[in-house]
Amino acid sequence: MATKVLAPRLGEGVDELTIVKWLKTEGESIKELEPLLEVETDKVVTQIPSPATGRLLKIAVPENSAAHVGEVMAWIGDPGERLPDAGAQASKAPASSPAVSGTSLPKTSVSGDGQGFLSPVVRRMAAEHNLDLSRIHGTGLNNRVTKQDVLVYLEKRAPVPGAAMPLDTGTHATLLPVTAIRRQIAERMQLSKQTSPHVLTVMEADLGRVVAHRQANKAAFAAEGINLTYTAYFIASIVAGLRAYPLVNSSWTEKGIQVHVRINVGMATSLGEEGLIVPVIKDAADLSLRGIAQAVNDLAERARAKRLQPEEVRDGTFTLTNHGTGGSLLAMPIINQPQTGILGTGAIQKRPVVVTDAEGTDAIAVRPMVYLSFVFDHRILDGASADLFLARVKETLEGWHD
Numbered sequence: 048m049a050t051k052v053l054a055p056r057l058g059e060g061v062d063e064l065t066i067v068k069w070l071k072t073e074g075e076s077i078k079e080l081e082p083l084l085e086v087e088t089d090k091v092v093t094q095i096p097s098p099a100t101g102r103l104l105k106i107a108v109p110e111n112s113a114a115h116v117g118e119v120m121a122w123i124g125d126p127g128e129r130l131p132d133a134g135a136q137a138s139k140a141p142a143s144s145p146a147v148s149g150t151s152l153p154k155t156s157v158s159g160d161g162q163g164f165l166s167p168v169v170r171r172m173a174a175e176h177n178l179d180l181s182r183i184h185g186t187g188l189n190n191r192v193t194k195q196d197v198l199v200y201l202e203k204r205a206p207v208p209g210a211a212m213p214l215d216t217g218t219h220a221t222l223l224p225v226t227a228i229r230r231q232i233a234e235r236m237q238l239s240k241q242t243s244p245h246v247l248t249v250m251e252a253d254l255g256r257v258v259a260h261r262q263a264n265k266a267a268f269a270a271e272g273i274n275l276t277y278t279a280y281f282i283a284s285i286v287a288g289l290r291a292y293p294l295v296n297s298s299w300t301e302k303g304i305q306v307h308v309r310i311n312v313g314m315a316t317s318l319g320e321e322g323l324i325v326p327v328i329k330d331a332a333d334l335s336l337r338g339i340a341q342a343v344n345d346l347a348e349r350a351r352a353k354r355l356q357p358e359e360v361r362d363g364t365f366t367l368t369n370h371g372t373g374g375s376l377l378a379m380p381i382i383n384q385p386q387t388g389i390l391g392t393g394a395i396q397k398r399p400v401v402v403t404d405a406e407g408t409d410a411i412a413v414r415p416m417v418y419l420s421f422v423f424d425h426r427i428l429d430g431a432s433a434d435l436f437l438a439r440v441k442e443t444l445e446g447w448h449d
Contacts, residue, residue, distance in 0.1 A: 049124030049131075050099040054114040057088050057357045064088040065227050066110050066120065071103045077123065084120070089360050090228050090324045092353040099123045105130055109186070111194035112169070172197045176222060198224060228322040239384045243299075244425040247379045250437050254395055254415045256447040268340060279340040281367055281392050282312050284443035286332050289365060292436040296364050298385040299426050313363035313383060314343065316350045317372075325383060326350050327363040371395065377418050387427045390440065391420035417444075 054064055067085040071077050083097040101123045108120045122130050169192055173180055176197075183200045185192040201224065225233075239245075257280050268275040289296040289310050297306045310332040313325040326346035331339060349355050366383040371394035380391040395417045402412045421437045428436075 049104055049122040049128050050101070051119045052083065052095075052098060052121040052123060054086075054108075054116050054118045054120055055095065056116045057086070057093060058361060061088050061357075062116050063113050064116075065113050066108050067092055068110055069103075069106055069121075070094075071097075073103055073106055074126075075103050077101065077103055086114075087227060089357055090231060090318075090322070091355045091357050091360055093357060097123060102126055104128060109191075109193040109195065111198075169194055169197060172224065176201060226321065228318070228324075232322050235384070236381050239381050242384055243382050245379075245382060245422055246425045246428075246430070246433070248421050248423070248430065248433050248437060249377065249418055250421075250434075250441050251416050251418050252441045252444045253400070254417055254444060257444055258395075258415050260447055260449070268337065271337075273337065273340050274344050275336075275340050276343060277392075277395065278314060278343050278367070278369055279336055280444065280447070281369065281390070282314065282328065282331060282339050282343070283336055284440045285312055285365060285367060285390060286310055287443040288436045288439040290332060291439045292432065294432065295387055295423070295428065295436045297387050297427060298364075299387070299424060300385075304427055307364040309362075309364065311362050311364045313360075313366040314346070315366060315368035315380075316347050318351060324350050324355070324360060325363065325366060326355055326359050327361065329362070365389070367392065371417065378420055380420065380422055382422055382424060386424075388421060388423040388433070388436075390437075391422070393418040393420070 056062075057064060064086040065088070067087045069084045070082050071084075077083060077097045077100065079098065079100045080096045082094045083103070084095050085092050086095055087093075102125065104122045104124050104126075106121045108114045108118065114120050124130075169180070172178070172194065178197065178200070180192050180197075183192050183196050184190075186196055201222075254277075257277070261275055261277070261280070265275040293306055294304070296310055297304050299305075309330055311327050311329050312331045313327045315323050315325050317323050326349075328334070328339065328342045328346065331342075334342065346355070346359065349359075363383060363386060365386055366380075366389040368378075368380045368389060369392045370378045370380070371392050374394050376393040376396065378391045378393065380389045382389050395415050397413050398416045399411050400414050400416065401409050402414070403409050419437060419440060421433060421440075423433045
């Protein structure tokens with residue numbers, strides 16, 4: 048009997064995943080535990096091994112389509128082996144299901160006279176682009192319309208680059224398909240703003256000592272294969288602040304404020320046009336500057352190469368976003384739920400500031416300055432407690448020593 052390849056549960060609360068790539072084609076041989084496909088959840092791509100040895104007889108869920116946990120994604124067995132009806136379970140669903148926001152979706156004919164299963168991704172795209180799916184040729188199982196079929200259709204009907212695409216509103220614009228990562232970002236940002244009352248407080252820090260320390264030590268770190276970035280210093284200063292004010296390292300729950308014992312600092316990492324991801328440095332309070340720098344290098348590199356594990360983007364208790372890498376001086380980042388706060392660091396910029404010497408004499412000097420933007424959940428922190436935390440971060444940076 049053929050072996051079912053079921054969509055696995057890759058983490059608590061994860062009920063759906065997206066098929067990124069099948070590593071084997073139908074009819075191709077595969078061994079047990081050999082990588083079979085790549086799936087994406089929480090913006091992390093994970094390889095799924097084959098549960099059996101045999102041939103990949105049928106792919107039930109094509110690439111760029113969503114699969115619910117427990118859903119059959121494929122069958123593995125012997126050549127010529129009879130398979131269950133792949134579409135039987137799907138055909139039990141209503142022919143027309145409500146789309147996102149309650150909009151009725153067009154239907155698609157999969158065999159000339161029936162109605163076929165549509166993945167949530169396809170339904171969403173159809174609603175967004177006002178598509179009649181019966182006009183799109185399906186290449187999936189039982190001629191099912193897949194996400195790739197929709198993308199091909201949109202590309203063919205799209206105007207030449209630079210031309211406008213007419214919309215139903217009477218205006219002219221170009222519609223861009225929304226990626227799974229971009230949709231996750233949009234959903235989480237909107238959820239965060241609806242969940243927490245966001246408040247921003249800003250301080251600026253003199254990074255003279257940090258700059259000098261980095262300049263004196265980056266060659267030694269590089270000799271060990273470590274790129275000593277300013278991110279490591281920011282994370283170390285966050286740890287100092289969280290140690291001094293543990294309430295910032297917490298989450299709101301209906302039963303009370305949950306103060307976390309572990310300090311797990313997430314660092315927002317850009318994936319270019321694909322969006323961003325937040326890998327987490329677990330137990331950052333146990334690490335030296337060298338250990339933090341190593342973790343920053345490793346997680347950032349694997350994040351951009353899409354080689355993170357699902358557990359490496361979970362369980363964060365605080366987040367750093369270094370928006371200054373793009374030249375931004377000041378920003379108001381959005382809290383990474385269910386955390387209490389997020390710290391944004393701007394571009395390090397030499398500016399004239401007033402400094403006071405040991406004798407109390409003021410003078411104007413050029414110093415490397417940075418704005419620190421702390422956004423916090425006002426249900427948990429008030430302005431005074433938030434400022435105490437941010438002041439400790441500032442003091443740690445300005446008084447940096449080994």
